[in-house]
Amino acid sequence: MVHGFTLSAPKLYGVSGGSIKKWFTSVIVNFKICASFGIYIILHAMYEIFQKYLDDKTELTQQESERIQSFAIIKKLRKRQYLLQEGDVWKYDAFITQGCVRTYTVDEKGGEHVNSFSIENWWTGDRESLMMQQPSRFNIDAIEDTELVLFTHENFEMLCREIPALNNIVNTILQRSFISAQNRIQASLTLTAEEKYLNFINKYPGFASRIPQTMIASYLGMTPETLSRIRKQTAKK
Amino acid sequence: MVHGFTLSAPKLYGVSGGSIKKWFTSVIVNFKICASFGIYIILHAMYEIFQKYLDDKTELTQQESERIQSFAIIKKLRKRQYLLQEGDVWKYDAFITQGCVRTYTVDEKGGEHVNSFSIENWWTGDRESLMMQQPSRFNIDAIEDTELVLFTHENFEMLCREIPALNNIVNTILQRSFISAQNRIQASLTLTAEEKYLNFINKYPGFASRIPQTMIASYLGMTPETLSRIRKQTAKK
């Protein structure tokens, strides 16, 4: 697959400019910088991950692929940087090419409740805010330095209408997301704290090593102390 | 809208034949009985509820409506009758025109855990079993005498491919289902038993009066005793 150099390069987008140190991980890279060959290679590699995801899921013509890429926005987040803050309206479809983010709420006492983790090759965002066009109750921030491919929802819907195969992917993702949410509800109703943890590491091996325990505890609906004790006990066995 | 009498009448389907007493609520009504005028009127009225649902959601041509209706299967369930039993593979898309069903699992100690309630104008079934073609972990049974419109998933997918408007409805339902599951997870992570109950009766007014408290308690992840005490306390206020 060969792309015209300037035409098919993804648009670039970031939130904060800043010091030279910040340059690599979070910066508005404008068109001129993009035209610098070294940078282009890097950004191109990022988009390739998303392209590979699409290719794995479905058959797209080269024209369709290029059409999709022409609307892609590449974004980088540094660790702890927000992708979405409570009160803002979420307007994107966002695919993670590298890294890890968490979606959480903050209660009136300041306690954080983790709703979900998303890593590379998953989607993230707040569908409720997106669909209902209402301020989000969630915060989303990066647990690690993270790279995403974003589409404004407007553009993404248009692409879905144009490209049925893309629409089918979205449908499938939604179904899987729903099934996975159902299973989580089921687990929360039926399992003990220890069973929830074992179920988690079994279902998501690898997560335990890259996500702080405090956040995993919150995701599982228990305190960090309880999780620490459970880990100690299960390590014995 | 005028239907040819025999051609557009929905197909009829039921699980158990049986005594004359059972006749009205659950019986295989075959074509000959269907041709009896009185019965036809009743069944026609049932399908009309689904037709109205479709008309509310989207614009269909008369031809599309008739095409959909030609694949509809009408099913009646008596109170306590199963729509799906654990271990069976679910193969339908099912819309409730009247009544109420519950989806639940049974743990190794025989305890029932209610995953969801569905009433008229909602869909029910087990999407995981349907999508993965695997035996269901869930049971679905009727809390009240219930009437449904079923489509085999094969037929329904074909209809979705033929009729984009129907596909859009399915998409929207999936999104709403997912959002609602997310909210339930959030509630289970953040709310106390009392708050869960108040949240429930606020979100689903009318459910409390038609669903036994034991089942509501199970749905909310608490014991019937706890729910009883909460109701006593909140009644005081």
Next chain:
DNA sequence: GTAAAAACTTGATCTGGATCAAGAGTTTGA
């Protein structure tokens, strides 16, 4: 390199909701 801030562990104590038990309605079915 180092001070400050997070993250994790361990212990002591507390508590919301579970469990066990028993009585009072209410529904169901022959």
Next chain:
DNA sequence: TCAAACTCTTGATCCAGATCAAGTTTTTAC
């Protein structure tokens, strides 16, 4: 119509996991 089977209530007791507290290790930032 009436016994059996559920459903709901109320009280007594128990326990899984929360909270509070303090020390240790790891990470972050200049």
